[in-house]
Amino acid sequence: MYPGIQFSDKVVWITGASSGIGEALAVRMATRGSHLVLSARNEAELQRVATLCRNGGAGDVVVLPLDVSNYSSMEPAAQQVLAHFGKIDLLINNAGVSQRSFCVDTDFDVYRQMMDVNVLGQIALTQAVLPAMVARGEGHISVTASVAGKVGAPLRTGYCAAKHAVMGFFDALRTEIAADGLQVTTITPGFIQTNVSKNALRGDGKPTGTTDDNIAGGMSVDDCADVIIAGFESGEPEIAVGSGPEMGLLQLKRDNPVAAFQALEQMATQIRQTP
Known part of the structure; x- marks a missing residue:
């Protein structure tokens, strides 16, 4: 366990x-008096979230x-953020894109995008932020991985590969920077009510535009953010968050991997048989 984060x-x-999840975390951190840097590609939506955060009690919001x-x-x-604030206490690598296609139907460029966005982008930003944290002897780096970073699920070969890579990188990074006074937290959500499946890529690289039933029936994004914030505040180095049967796969994979493989193979068969 780590010392808990106090966000004020x-x-x-x-x-x-x-x-x-990123928006929900920002809004909750705002109520705790955090200064926030909000990043994504859609500036108009970022401005909307920034307004919510300012109204919710945030300090400075960039x-x-x-x-x-x-x-x-x-x-x-990174240099722009450091010039503005003089420090970065916590980086949450939360950007990502998912996939919904069988391997045999997937263009290779989709796999490339899975790695670019979900893995290499996170590593590049972490490397940009890390030197200032090391020099200061204080800082915290986090990444939103997935249950798919622990088990292999059908329709997600590229996504699972990327999230397994993310878990490996940040678990290894944790070991390297602990002596510098820095901390790493990995987050492994299950099915959360977000646009992840609507924005997920089909085999041809186009978004599905639809929401999976298991995502629609998953944990609310607000409840998810509450669990993550509580994990940070209590000092958990890995935060599992979700409320559905997918969370049981984490334990099953550890206790009985063959049973986990068989369950997921049955899932793939059911998907193939569904019109």
């Missing part, structure tokens, strides 16, 4: 802050549009 007066940078797949923009963005 902390500088928190959130990517993917224009909707979903809107910083960012495309995490544009790696060369990370260093200038």
Whole structure:
């Protein structure tokens, strides 16, 4: 366990802050008096979230549009934040994109995008922020991974590969920077009521435009944010969040991996048989 984070007066940078989990976290941190940097590609939506945060009690709020797949923009963005605030207390790598297609039907460019956005973009931004944290001897880096970063699920070969990579990178980073006084928290959501499936890519690279039943019936994004905030405040290095049967897969994979594989194979068969 880590010392719990007290968010008052902390500088928190959130990517993917224009909707979903990122937005909900920003709003909750605002009520705790955090200073916020809100990043995503959609500036208009970021401005909307910024207004909610200012009205909710945030300190200074900076809107910083960012495309995490544009790696060369990370260093200038980090320097801009540091010039404004003088520090970054917590970076939450939350931007991401999912997938809904069988491997045999998936263009290779979809796999490339899974890695660019979900893995390499997170690493690039983390590398841009890390030196200032190390020099200060204080800081916290987090990433929104997924249950898909622990188990392999059908229709998500690229997404699972990316989220497994994210878990591996940040688990390893945790070991490297602990002696510098820095902390890493990984977050593994299950089915949360966001636009993740609507924005997920089909095999041809186009968004599905539809919401999965399991996402629609998942944990509310507000409840999800409450669990994550509580995890930060209590010092959990890995925060699992969700309320459905998918969360049981985490334990099943550890206790009986063969049973977990069989359950997921049955899921794939059911998907194939569904008209």
